[in-house]
Amino acid sequence: MHFKSITYASPQPGPRLIVLGAVHGNELAGTKGILRVIEELESGQVALAQGRVTFVPITNPLAYEKQQRAGDRNLNRNLSPTKDINEFEDQIANWLCPLLAEHEVLLDLHSFQAQGKAFAMIGPLDNTGPLEPFSHAAKEEALALRLGVDRIVDGWLATYAGGVERRLARLGNNASRKDLLLADAKYGVGTTEYMRSQGGWSITLECGQHNDPHAPEVAYRAIRNTLAHLGLVAEADPAPAREVEALHLFTVIDKLDAADTFAKPWTSFDAVSAGEVIGTRANGEVVKAECDGRIVFPNAKAGAGEEWFYLAQHNARFDA
Template sequence: MTHFKSVSYTCPQPGPRLIVLGAVHGNELAGTRGILRVMEELEQGRLKLARGSVTFVPITNPLAYEKQQRAGDRNLNRNLNPTDAPHEFEDLIANWLCPLLAQHNVLLDLHSFQSPGQPFAMVGPENNDGTLEPFKFAHEEEALAIRLGVGRLVDGWLSTYAHGVEARIARMPADASRADLLNADSRYGIGTTEYMRSVGGYAITLECGQHDDPQGPEVAYRAIHNTLAHLGISGEADPIPAKTIEALHIYQVIDKFNADDSFNRTWASFDTLKAGDIIGKRANGEIVAAECDGYILFPNNKAQAGQEWFYLARTTERFAAPG
């Protein structure tokens, strides 16, 4: 299946335009299953729209979905921009998906992750007029995030990725492959949510738990309902905000240099680190240790050389007073 499919439901009363994505990565199916469940409720009349519209994309990357793996030709959630010279199948998706995103003003992107861990949401930057990711809807984004049904929020993605790109460029070989060059492109940090913010909307990535967690589809389903309710698109009551929020800021990405770089243990996202804790070892014997107290995120023992191996995060006070 290599065609693209979206399904839209529009109410006569004007209102927010929401888009919900599933299977941006082909082996992350919680969002797809949650989306299909909500679509069935709409089709059967058990869920009704009060205003605005919602568009569902149950399978955003059909090639990766068909292969039952994260990517088709490359990671769709990197370097997501339209192009006049497509190289990979994901470029063709971008040429279809980016204009579709631009027709909406709110995005909920549903994902899952490889290692064990609890669901969490990733949000964008605070309001700013900077050059990297200028933004003016931080309040709206945070208000939605704390109503999705999870108690952990993470920010700092794009700024951290930009610093990681600088490091990759510094060690780039003269005979770098196209994959190496993409990994060292500052635009390669731009995924669905970053693109949505760049065209004037706001967006949240919801990580629904580990890939095979049977509760993942329920997390996705509940988040879709909560989003529709909070935006006033459905007639359901606005969800109560989370009473407490665990808030983390990503500040560093560590790449694999060699396919034989290895962790010293099985890590899970949000495992705590103390300064000096050994995380892994490079193929050349160099020890990789935590420089300060914090947390490990997205540990990926299957990462290829030149790709993200894991991220480091620390606590932030940004979401200390949800409401």
């Protein structure tokens, strides 16, 4: 196993962008989009006007080799440099985190398991709070509107932290290492959160379902639009999306038992109504939506103690 990044630098100073693919080894849309842009740079079809861009086509080579989401664990959780090496992803973090810190902007390209259309995830509003202080919200919003998608989601880390508090309350004295990790707010920190912690800004683009043949095109177009928007290439700034569906994650519900089941095969962003049955616990308890909204990241394959689904509501952040 080795780690590989490819950097193109203009003689002219400018923004520093990094683009990641295959943070999860079975999410290949980003890898394909990145390789297509690299081909264009190598052939001279695309040329940098200023700044530099670094591509990491395969961020997690072990997961990529296994053709599955994780190698030893989810790389996009608890991401930080560490001397305590327990999984292969810890070694990736020690290489990747300093690389991220060398850049200003991150575009992290993913895909998802269920059917659905592409969407972007951005960070919080500017704030000085203890969880995720931030000062580049306007930059993330402007880029998100130019990626070629019309759905934008925020609220990830705060919602994850709320879920952590509930997990902590359930843990006993014999909790496993996995249980303890899931009950650590830092476990919600992935690539974009780490980038923001280093003073940069970042967007996660979910390019579509894993096997959607259009997903690599979504990734490619997003990279090209990002290069243009940042002025890294001498092309017109893409027009922002005129209408977007903006959503705010507000709660996460964990699976408590492997036998917890959904009421139906939910897809991300399916609408739910207050009181609607979402699933049933192994003990017979019915899980209902607490208000009108949308279900996000439903995971029927989640293990006990892991995120089962998120709920989101309308976000006024992009209202005219």
